[in-house]
Amino acid sequence: MFLSMSFRLRTEVEALNMVEAMGAYSRHRTVSLLKPRGDGKGYRLVIAPAVSGQAIAFGYMKSLVELAQQKNLPICDQCRNYESKGGFVKHGTDTSGDLENLVRSCIVEDVTGFMIAKAEVRRTSAIQFSYMTPDIDSSDVAIDPQFHVRAAKPGEKPQPFQVESGTAIYVLGVALDIDKIGVVPDSNGKPKIVVANRAERVKTAIQAIAHLLEGLSFGAKKARYLPVYDVVGAVAAISHPVPFMVSPARISKDMDYVTKTVLRASNYVKLFSDAKETIKLFYMDKENVVGEVKAENIDITKADNVSELVLKIIEVIEKSLRD
Incomplete structure (x- = not known):
């Protein structure tokens, strides 16, 4: 099974990803995006605020650590103590490595991957994150420098500095290869389950x-700089056996992102009918931009918020794993 998701996040006055550690001016991470021209002839480049996929992946690993500790799931000392280690080192400096044992003994390394160069052992991450970038097709973006002053030490003058903040409707893509969690290749290259409770890990x-x-x-x-923040829309798909990616959660003039995903998924199922492809879709929409959506060969479920969306996805996946 393969899970793909795209989210719309209304985020105001955020400084989640700076590119300078020190200095009088802390710049926001920015990216160049293509925006369709108003006359329909080509595109123009727009410089917009962004949050890197690496920053989001780091937050995801923190979430995994917290949940694993609450559930008493296996987690290695290096990942458990990531704060004192200065990040998730994942045995990167080890000289030997047992892939099966590493996957079995740590959910973080199982799901998010690792590389031990000296031992020539690596595991590609089962989860993937896009950059968090603005939906410039349907909304404006802003990068504003905010003036601050550092408290002065005795005998010194106050030190002014500025921090750039970003405001936008951001789009984030996430993909999870469920078939890879708790699984390693055996001596013949075939998938081998190496964890006791794989369903709980998934x-x-x-x-x-x-x-x-x-x-x-x-x-x-x-x-x-805790931002004013809300997830206002999302679309997700569970596909099997051929991976399917949902359309980015952007709002365009011709079609909303859920309808676009439904049409693509319906044709995708027909294209891979010989492989018995199945796709189940889920979505949420707080902006009321999604109309009535339906397709004869696609199951579609609506949710009111992220937690409900994820809960419905888990119910479907748990049933599949049991069957």
Whole structure:
């Protein structure tokens, strides 16, 4: 099974991803995006605020650690103590590595991957994150420098500095290869389950996505730049056996992102009918931009918020794993 998701996040006055650690001016991470021209002839480049996929992945790993500790799921000491280690080192400096044992003994390394160069052991992450970028097709974006002053030490003058903040409707893509969790290739290259309670690992990996978004566990500078934040839309798909990616949760003039995903999924199922492809779709819409959606060969479920969306996804996946 393969899970793909795209979210719309209304985020105001955020500084979740700076590109300078020190200095009088802390710049927001920015990216160049293509925006269709008003006359319909080509595109123009727009510089917009963004949050990197690495920053989001770090927040996801933090969520996994917290959930694993609450559920008493296996987690290695290096991942458990990531704060004192300065991040998720994942045995990167080890000279030997047992892939099966590493996967079995740590849910973080199982789901998010690792590489031990000296031992020539690596595991590609089962979860993937896009950059968090603005939906410039349907909304404006802003990058504003905010003036601050550092408290002066005795005998010194106050130190002024500025921090850029970003405001936008952001779009975030997430993909999770469920078939890879708790599984390693055997000596013949065939999938081999190496964990005792694989269903619980899969459930926790998906729950961590809700924790990431509902708990805003990603991003830095939140002590004084905690953004005004809300997830206003999402679309998700569970596909099997051929992976299917949902359309980005953008609002365009011709079609909303859910309808676009439904049409694509319906044709995708027909294209891979010889492989018995199945796709189940889920969506939420607080902006009231999605009309009536239906397709004869696609199951479609609506949710009111991220937690309900993830709960319905988990119910379907748990049933599939039991069957």
